[in-house]
Amino acid sequence: MTNVIKVANVGDIEDEEALILSAEQTGNNDAIAIFFSDGKYYALNDTCTHEEASLGDGWIEGDEVECPIHAAKFSLCTGAALCLPASQPARTHKVELRGDEIWLHVGVPADGAGTQAT
Numbered sequence: 463m464t465n466v467i468k469v470a471n472v473g474d475i476e477d478e479e480a481l482i483l484s485a486e487q488t489g490n491n492d493a494i495a496i497f498f499s500d501g502k503y504y505a506l507n508d509t510c511t512h513e514e515a516s517l518g519d520g521w522i523e524g525d526e527v528e529c530p531i532h533a534a535k536f537s538l539c540t541g542a543a544l545c546l547p548a549s550q551p552a553r554t555h556k557v558e559l560r561g562d563e564i565w566l567h568v569g570v571p572a573d574g575a576g577t578q579a580t
Contacts, residue, residue, distance in 0.1 A: 465489045465568040469496055472562045472579055475503075480518035480527075482508055488568045494555055496566065497522055497538050502576030503557040504538035505566055511536075511543065511550035525576065539574045 467488065475481050475498040483494050493508035495518030506527070508518050515531040522528075525538045534548030541552040554572035558565045559579065 466558075467566050467568065468563050469566045470564045472559065472564060474564070478522040480520075480522065482516065482518040483566070488566065490555075490568050492553075493518075494566065494568065496557065496564065497527060498579070499538065500524055501579050502538075503559070503564060503579065504576050505555035505557050505572065506536065506538065506541055507553040507555075510534060510548060511552055512548040517552065539572070539576055541572075 478499050480495040480497045485493055488494050494505055495508040497504045499522050508516050510529040512534050513531045515529050517527050520527045520530045526535050528535045532547050535544040536552045541554040543549055543551055556567035556570040556572050557577040
C-alpha cells in the first residue's frame with residue numbers, strides 16, 4: 463500500500479535546498495529528503511548508504527547531492543551512487559505536483575526525471 467502525503471507548497475523549498483521529513487511523518491523506515499534543484503523536485507531516503515549522514519544536509523548541485531560526511535555523491539534522479547565511498551544506491555520516491563502542492567508517494571520509485579515545477 464502506498465502512502466501519499468502532502469509535504470509542502472511550491473516555493474517552500476529554496477533552490478539547491480532540501481526539506482527533511484521524519485520516518486514518523488512518512489511511514490517510511492528512513493527519513494525522506496525532498497530536494498529542489500534547477501526547477502525540479504526529487505525525493506530520496508535521507509540517510510547516506512555509506513555512513514549515517516543526512517543527504518538533505520549535503521551539497522546539492524544540478525541533479526546530484528553530495529554527502530556531508532565523506533563526499534559520496536548520489537543521483538537525485540535515480541538514487542545511483544556516483545562515486546566512492548558509497549557503492550549502494552539511495553532509494554527514490556515519486557514526487558507529484560497538484561497545482562501548487564507538493565505530494566510524496568512514499569515507496570513508489572521515481573521515474574528518473576524529477577518533477578518539473580510549473
